[in-house]
Amino acid sequence: MRIFWAYLQLRVLVWLLRMTGRLLAVAALVALLVAAAPLTLATAIGLFGAWLRGWPPARLWHAAAWALPMTAVYLAGRAVQARTWRGLALAPVHDWSTGWHDVSQGRVVAAFVLAAPLTVPAGLALAGCLWAWRIYALNTGLSGKTATAPVVFDARQWRRQARAARARITAPGTVPLADRHGRVVIGAVIRSVGHRWQPSLAIPYLAFGRHQVIVGSSGSGKTNLMIRTWAGWYAAALAAHHQHGKPRPLLVVLDCKGGPDARVKADRTRRLLHPVGAGRVAVWPDEAAVSLWALPPRDLAVTLFQMVETGTGPAAYYADVMQAVLTLAVTAPPSPPADGAAFLDRLEPGWLEAAYAADPPRLAALVSAKRHLGDISLRYRTLLDRLGPALDHGGTLADADAWYFILEGTRERSVAEAQALALTELVAHAATAPGTEPRAILLACDDYSAVSGKVPLWSLYERGRSLGIGVQVSAQSWQGLGATEDERYRIAATADGGIWLLRTPYPQPVCELAGTRRVIETATKVIGGMWGDEGSSRVQHAWTADPGIARSLDVGQAGYLHAGGCTWVQVARPRPSPLPLPPPPRQPVVVIPPPPAVAEPQTTPAVAGPAALDDVFGQPTPAEGTRA
Amino acid sequence: MTADPFTVLGLPADPGLSDEQVRAAWRSIATATHPDRADGGDPARYAAASAAYAALRTPWARSEVYADLMTQPPPAAPRAGRLPARQLCRRVLLVPARVWHGKPSHLLLRALAASLLALAAVRSGAGGPAEAGVVAGLAIWLALTMRGDLAPPPGR
DSSP states (O other): OHHHHHHHHHHHHHHHHHHHHHHHHHHHHHHHHHHTHHHHHHHHHHHHHHHHHTOOHHHHHHHHHHHHHHHHHHHHHHHHHHOSHHHHHHHHHHHHHHHHHHHHTTOHHHHHHHHHHHHHHHHHHHHHHHHHHHHHHHHHTSSOSSTTHHHHHHHHHHHHHHHHHHHHTTSTTTSOSBOTTSEEEEEEEEEEESSOOOSEEEEEGGGGGSEEEEEOOTTSSHHHHHHHHHHHHHHHHHHHHHHHOOOEEEEEEEESSOSHHHHHHHHHHHHHHGGGTOOOEEEETTTOOBOGGGSOHHHHHHHHHHHSOOOSTTHHHHHHHHHHHHHHHHSOSSOOOSSHHHHHHHTSHHHHHHHTTTOHHHHHHHHHHGGGHHHHHHHHHHHHHHHOGGGTSOBOGGGSSEEEEEOOTTTOHHHHHHHHHHHHHHHHHHHHOTTSOOEEEEEEEETGGGGTTTSOHHHHHHHHHHHTOEEEEEESSSGGGOSSHHHHHHHHHTOTTOEEEOSOSOOHHHHHHHOEEEEEEEOOOEETTEEOSSSOEEEEEEESSOHHHHHTOOTTEEEEEETTEEEEEEEOOOOOOSSOOOOOOSSOSOOOOOOOOOOOOOSSOOOOSGGGGHHHHOSOOHHHHHHO | OOOOHHHHTTOOSOTTOOHHHHHHHHHHHHHHHOTTSTTOOOHHHHHHHHHHHHHTSSHHHHHHHHHHHOOSOOOOOOOTTOOOHHHHHHHHHHHHHHHHHSOHHHHHHHHHHHHHHHHHHHTTTOOHHHHHHHHHHHHHHHHHHHGGGSOOOTTO
């Protein structure tokens, strides 16, 4: 019995000792926190801000760095006062003790002002370290009361990060279309994985000179993102042109779906491009036209041949005949055809015989093909009728700063495919034509899969790369990028300018391209908040771009996958600066011809006022009537 | 007579004008200046307005005229560290407009908060260096955060 009592007394004593030790430790910690009250307060505020807003530790370290000038000013002032190194070194200690004296006298503000220059940067830096440790501890299982703690923590942080990013893009100055370093600003960063954290995602405009892919389902904010990148790229490229003499930008947009939505989008794009310096924004085919016949004769012949369907097998013979006839017609002296009518005229036997009368070998070839001329002429007459006049008469791509081509890919697929073929040829010609002003060209294709029959996307990419044209392609899904899995990977894997991933139900293939990151999967026993020596840990791989996040993105959220990292971003709605560009010069360039000589006023008095002019202007609308 | 078509019609040089706006401007001038008016109108002005209307009739035409007018490059931000005096001056002159078109109320609140805190620090009696340090810190905070409340510069 005595042994039992003795054992109980020992256990109680041990418990008391342990509790006393803990209480002493807590008391010592509290005393330390109180003694360093300003530092404690700065650290606590930093930690609370990071927890509440979902900031990464880097955000706190940036803040600490920006607070250092405060410390520098303080130390400089103290150095002037102290005059000796010893005095300077002891100045903070002196201020610290003075601060406590001020507190005891009720002058709390003075105490914090004395301590702030040193404690604010130190507290923020310390908060960054503690926050980094907290994230690490939760992710590795060192902290958290439940098994699901890391998942809950991550989901909560995502919500807060997204909320902070949404708030950030409401400030007009944080998300201009382009910044002063020549970067295209996309929006506020939600989370960075494998990329250096920055508050706003800004991409060098030269990245748009390479290839980019945008994948996002309808209603995910794809249009906003695309228009923003176009306007931002144009603004940054134009600034580079003015500052560093880089080539002037030329934006070419192929809207391959068409329809009324495309007109609205074109109008919106035009309104956004004007304030960033794109004076001439042409909308094709509604307002402006380009001439297919501006292509070099050989290229024109090949393009015309590719624009019509040609079969294989026995039909290949007719295809060869057709190509030979086209080459003869287009390259006939003295010059290539100026328009469709002139081209069709050349498909008459008499015209060709007269043109090649002095060239017996070609004349002989013409005789062989003569019996097919009628069929070929009919096919091209039909094709040119279907293509419409907007490719027949008009200028060149260089006439405008930006082109918005609307192709009716969903309504008239075959026509749109032929138009897309012709337009991509014209873009290629604009990039390579000798003797013309070099331009930095961005070819943006929205829903290109609607017209990719004649020019596959991978072909467009490879041509773009060889010609130095930046190509940006969007698709509604991974499957929309290409006809086969091989083609899709070929397109996505060569997007060295980055991949934009918006909400889509099947993001895995794109996420795979972003790669994985190393994480620690541990089964080590945790004792008192630290790892013990039982169990094991090993390196595992986790998604860099989490498909779960991609599937559940809100409207306007996107992931930018580039160089093995992923930055999730809240895309800002594109808005140009409301400030107008500088006014036009005093001396106008456009000259209006002087008015013709006007005859003497009629002697017969006319009825004064607008009513008499209705036969000239038509009946006024109510609004006009009011204004007039 | 030489004038840019926008000026002739009394419109701002803006390619984003709608067809209706251009037509209404032309119509108001034409109604007042048509030669068929009892007072003989103003044939020269009527002809100039008609020519300007013809030049600005479609969005594409307005784009072209606007682009022709913009013969001078827009002001572009110079590289950091190489700020010519004229551009610096232009930047400074733009600040009021950027404030006005940005979020002036937010900026005012921010500036007010910084000012009050600076005043409290100065009046705390903590001593010169600490007060100067706190005021410098507040100034840096204001400079860093106020950029978000300003409208972007023209062309961006």
